Amino acid sequence: MTLRVGTRGSALALAQTKALAARFSGEVEIVEITTRGDVDRGSLAEIGGTGVFTSALRDALLDDRVDVIVHSMKDLPTAPHPGIALAAVARREDARDALCARDGLGFDDLPEGAKVGTGSPRRAAQLRRVRPDLEVVDIRGNVETRLARAQGPDADLDAVVLALAGLTRLGRQDAVTEVLGLGRFPTAPAQGALAVEVRDGDDAARRAVAPTDHLVSRACADAERLVLAGLEAGCSAPIAASAQVDDGMLFLTATVYAADGSQHLTSSHAYTLDGQSARELGDAAMDVAGRAVRELVDAGAMDLDRA
Ligand SMILES: NCc1[nH]cc(CCC(=O)O)c1CC(=O)O
Numbered sequence: 001m002t003l004r005v006g007t008r009g010s011a012l013a014l015a016q017t018k019a020l021a022a023r024f025s026g027e028v029e030i031v032e033i034t035t036r037g038d039v040d041r042g043s044l045a046e047i048g049g050t051g052v053f054t055s056a057l058r059d060a061l062l063d064d065r066v067d068v069i070v071h072s073m074k075d076l077p078t079a080p081h082p083g084i085a086l087a088a089v090a091r092r093e094d095a096r097d098a099l100c101a102r103d104g105l106g107f108d109d110l111p112e113g114a115k116v117g118t119g120s121p122r123r124a125a126q127l128r129r130v131r132p133d134l135e136v137v138d139i140r141g142n143v144e145t146r147l148a149r150a151q152g153p154d155a156d157l158d159a160v161v162l163a164l165a166g167l168t169r170l171g172r173q174d175a176v177t178e179v180l181g182l183g184r185f186p187t188a189p190a191q192g193a194l195a196v197e198v199r200d201g202d203d204a205a206r207r208a209v210a211p212t213d214h215l216v217s218r219a220c221a222d223a224e225r226l227v228l229a230g231l232e233a234g235c236s237a238p239i240a241a242s243a244q245v246d247d248g249m250l251f252l253t254a255t256v257y258a259a260d261g262s263q264h265l266t267s268s269h270a271y272t273l274d275g276q277s278a279r280e281l282g283d284a285a286m287d288v289a290g291r292a293v294r295e296l297v298d299a300g301a302m303d304l305d306r307a
Pocket of ligand 1: 072074075163165166191194
């Protein structure tokens with residue numbers, strides 16, 4: 001039986017789905033599905049609603065047109081979807097953001113007033129916080145379209161900020177002029193992670209994708225997404241959350257920004273692990289996220305102007 005694997009049709013989605021599906025057991029067939037996020041060229045902050053990239057994939061899964069769907073986990077709404085199970089979270093590589101600037105410029109080389117493109121309210125708030133002089137320009141489109149705004153003959157911006165993971169999967173690391181540090185540019189919840197969903201109870205599909213499941217990546221992505229859920233926010237909110245397992249501890253740092261970058265709140269917590277079982281990692285994720293959310297809420301996170 002061939003496993004039908006649903007994916008968005010963007011170059012990035014196809015590249016990452018094909019690479020992952022090569023590690024599923026058995027025969028696979030890739031099925032492209034168009035989502036509202038691919039068709040609607042409006043600003044992401046405006047169409048914003050959760051699930052612009054994911055609803056059509058989930059519909060195809062529930063309608064039995066495909067058996068498995070693969071998403072950038074960052075785009076996945078935090079609420080569980082009835083009838084759908086998260087069967088695997090693939091090992092996450094580098095979750096950081098990357099600056100792709102004209103003329104090889106690094107971030108601190110950008111001249112005063114430089115135009116920097118991003119469609120992400122989080123990246124916009126971070127840029128405004130560290131460099132209020134920059135002009136942040138709201139951009140959309142696929143990776144090549146965005147890169148072309150800052151590099152090549154038709155460039156109209158000085159730089160754009162993109163996820164390093166996406167550029168790497170497309171073989172476009174050559175465009176990166178600086179990998180942005182997590183200190184000034186902490187990343188979006190689950191950035192760089194891939195999520196694999198199947199229908200609830202479809203054990204054959206679950207077994208087929210099991211070789212791609214990575215418990216540590218799942219726990220880190222879960223901890224990050226629990227921050228988003230706890231703050232009642234979606235993937236278009238100016239919120240960063242970055243978890244790592246290192247030295248027997250799970251660390252989480254979460255930051256909430258005012259959209260204009262004028263204020264921000266940060267909370268960091270760690271959990272000492274006895275082992276690395278699914279159960280223990282799950283407990284650690286819940287614990288650090290719960291503490292971070294409480295601390296951020298107590299400090300006034302819900303009163304920051306996120307819009
Ligand atoms: N919202 C778009 C989106 N969803 C996932 C990625 C990049 C790859 C990833 O984080 O897995 C991107 C593009 C970007 O942020 O540059």
